[in-house]
Every structure is written in C-alpha cells, then in structure tokens.
Amino acid sequence: MITVKDLNDIRGKNVYVRVDFNVPQKNGVIRDTNRIVAALPTIRELVKKGGRLILMSHLGKIKWKEPDPEKIEAMKKANDMAPVAKALQEPLPEAKVHFCPVTRGEALKEAVSSLKDGEVLLVQNTRYEKGEEKNDPALSAEWAALADCYVMDAFGSAHRAHASTVGVPSILKEQGKPVALGYLMIKEVEHLGKCVEPTAEDRPYVAVLGGFKVSDKIKVIDSLLRKCDKILIGGAMAYTFKKALGEEVGCSPVEDDQLDYARRCYEEANGRLLLPVDSIITDKFEDDGSGRTILTKEGGIPEGFEGVDIGPKTAELYKSELMKARLVFWNGPMGVFEQKDFQAGTIAICEAVRALKGKAFTVCGGGDSASAAKEFGYKDDFSHVSTGGGASLEMIEKDGHLPGVDVLR
Numbered sequence: 001m002i003t004v005k006d007l008n009d010i011r012g013k014n015v016y017v018r019v020d021f022n023v024p025q026k027n028g029v030i031r032d033t034n035r036i037v038a039a040l041p042t043i044r045e046l047v048k049k050g051g052r053l054i055l056m057s058h059l060g061k062i063k064w065k066e067p068d069p070e071k072i073e074a075m076k077k078a079n080d081m082a083p084v085a086k087a088l089q090e091p092l093p094e095a096k097v098h099f100c101p102v103t104r105g106e107a108l109k110e111a112v113s114s115l116k117d118g119e120v121l122l123v124q125n126t127r128y129e130k131g132e133e134k135n136d137p138a139l140s141a142e143w144a145a146l147a148d149c150y151v152m153d154a155f156g157s158a159h160r161a162h163a164s165t166v167g168v169p170s171i172l173k174e175q176g177k178p179v180a181l182g183y184l185m186i187k188e189v190e191h192l193g194k195c196v197e198p199t200a201e202d203r204p205y206v207a208v209l210g211g212f213k214v215s216d217k218i219k220v221i222d223s224l225l226r227k228c229d230k231i232l233i234g235g236a237m238a239y240t241f242k243k244a245l246g247e248e249v250g251c252s253p254v255e256d257d258q259l260d261y262a263r264r265c266y267e268e269a270n271g272r273l274l275l276p277v278d279s280i281i282t283d284k285f286e287d288d289g290s291g292r293t294i295l296t297k298e299g300g301i302p303e304g305f306e307g308v309d310i311g312p313k314t315a316e317l318y319k320s321e322l323m324k325a326r327l328v329f330w331n332g333p334m335g336v337f338e339q340k341d342f343q344a345g346t347i348a349i350c351e352a353v354r355a356l357k358g359k360a361f362t363v364c365g366g367g368d369s370a371s372a373a374k375e376f377g378y379k380d381d382f383s384h385v386s387t388g389g390g391a392s393l394e395m396i397e398k399d400g401h402l403p404g405v406d407v408l409r
Ligand code: AMP
Pocket: 210, 211, 212, 213, 216, 234, 235, 236, 237, 253, 307, 308, 309, 331, 332, 333, 334, 335, 336, 337, 338, 367, 368, 369
C-alpha cells in the first residue's frame, strides 16, 4: 500500500481526500474539533506539496427512507458541512479553505477547477447524496472524475463500503491513478494491527468490553476469544451474561435473544471471560440524582433494581488482571458513565491504564470509551486512542480487514 508520504508529484493535481469530519455539532456549533485536528497532518503535507485538495466527509445521519421531503430537507440542514469549513480554516492558515455547498453537478466541477495549487475545497456532506451509502456507481464515477489521485484518511468510515470510501478509490485504481493511506490511517492500522495479531511479547493480552448491547459486539467477542488471554466484561452487556448463567438480574437491561450465545461463549472461554462479581445498582435509573437508592450488591440483583456500573470489588479484580497485561484493548464503558454516580468502574479501567504506562501497549477502541477517557482526563495515558469505534471493532473482528483499506491494497 502506498501512503501520503509516497505522493510526491502532486503539484497542480486534484487530490481527493476522504476525511472523517463527522464532528459532534448542533445548530452549526461544533462541540469537539478532535476529528478535524486529527486530519491536519495529512492535509498539511498535501498542501505543502502543492496539491489541490478536494475534501469529502459525511456528517451525521440523513434517513433517506423518510417519505416526507420536508423532513429530509430538515435533516440536511441540521447536518450542513459549512461550519466545518470555518473550523478547518482556523488551524490551517497556510491554505485557503473554500466550501462547496453542493455534492454534485456543474457547481462542484467549477469549484474544483477554480482551485489553485495548495488550496483546499471542502465539499458538502457526502450523505446529501442518497447514493453515497449504497456505493452508487454513477455517483462514484462523478466524484472519481474530479480527481487525479485519492487519499483515505477517514478511519471512522473505513468499515463502510460507501461511494466516497470504496467506490471512488476502486475506479481511480482501475484507471491506474495513485490511491494512498493518510497519516491518521497509517497510525490506526499500525496500532490496531497489534490488537489483531498479538505477538508472544504482547502476552498477556487483556480485552475489556463494555457498553450496552451484546448483539452489537458478538462477533468481536468471538474474535477476541481467539486472540486474548482474558476478556473482562462490564457495562449493561454483563447482565445478559449473568442472566444466561442463571443469576437474578432485577430489571437490568438484558437481551433475551442472546442468552444462548452468552452461555456458549462463557463456556467456550473456559475461565478466560470474567464477569462482574458485584454491581452498583439503583432503583431509579432515569432520575438524575434526587431520591434514588444506590447500593453495591454482590451476586444477584433484587427485583426493582438494575445494574448501572461494576462494583468496587470487580473494579479491583479487573485492575489486578490489567496490571499483568502487556497488551490491552478496551471498548465500551463499564457503566452509565454519563452520570456521576455510575462513573467509578470506567474510571478504574482508566486508572489501570495510567498505571500501565510504559509497561504495556494500551488501545482505547474509540466511541464512548474514547469520550470517557477524554472526559475523565486519561486520554494521554493510552498508547493509542482510536478515532473510530465501529471501525476498530470491525478491524479486530475481521482480522485486520476493512473495506476502505482493502480497496487500497
Ligand atoms: P456502546 O455504544 O455499546 O459502547 O454503549 C455505551 C452506552 O452504554 C453508554 O451510553 C452507557 O451509558 C451505556 N451503559 C453502560 N453500562 C450500562 C448499564 N449497566 N446500564 C445501562 N446502560 C449502560
């Protein structure tokens, strides 16, 4: 695979860069510019080399199944890319950033042809096109026709075979044009690659899995069982496992259709899959503080209560397992980390990672775990914090393969 470093002859050429600018925003106010900052090394390098950059990204969701055209228009308006162009200009004083408010047609072609060497054009949200998520060949061809070469730097979208992530590069590759990985992608592929293929030095390899649904993570649990020495389970998904093993779980969230899977998984793990030995439980989960009962409970959870975090004994147990590790992969919070009373379990995992600094390679697999690590001030303690939650899980599950990467091989 070639990388952005290998693209030398690009002065005056149109470089299509798929970035992940799917930033958290509301009414045009961007809450977190992390994803923009993460793409800067690639953008700066291409600007320095005199390329004419066409940046494309999706932003939020547009539900094309919605029959009411007015509602579609409202979704488009809510996910307009224009504020992102402004946010990109700030840290990029060396290049003029233009914005193209449409995704197709003459206006886009004109915007591209007016670009000067070392300038940047951010194109409107790729999801304004119905064909983007369907990898529509006509749409891919129209976008590919704008470009002389392609750089993939959107790790968070690399698990999706869409027009902008797979359609465009496959056409350009067929035409013999260069298709390359950007800096952010290089780092993600290299660091997550360790979690995909651990070496003897990476043992013990410990994975921590939490979050809400077992069904979302089934395939990754199967895959991790083949790769890891221990898997520590927390979050709401722990209660599906516990119920499957015959424990009382009160009104904790449980996926009843996953009980057989959970039982089989636990048995096959043969002691390598650890479940919480105690939980923080509450009788009023919706209530944001006042008047609820919060208890620590070992074993089963009584009727009327639900588990909302791992308990202190489990936190200690998981910490001691983590302290033996040489490689750690973490995805999914241990509890409802958005509420102060239920953060301790997730913080305990972060504390263990901090204590492992310099002793183990620690990877935070993006999504909510990355938000938690950042919010609690532990982000810099990880060897790597992935920018893609879904993509990092899929990369592990598929043994290193992602559609948006495979197409560049
Ligand atoms: P996921 O997207 O699958 O990683 O799930 C993250 C979400 O799971 C977060 O919003 C957490 O609040 C939630 N979560 C974690 N543990 C629990 C729990 N015990 N009960 C309810 N929600 C939980």
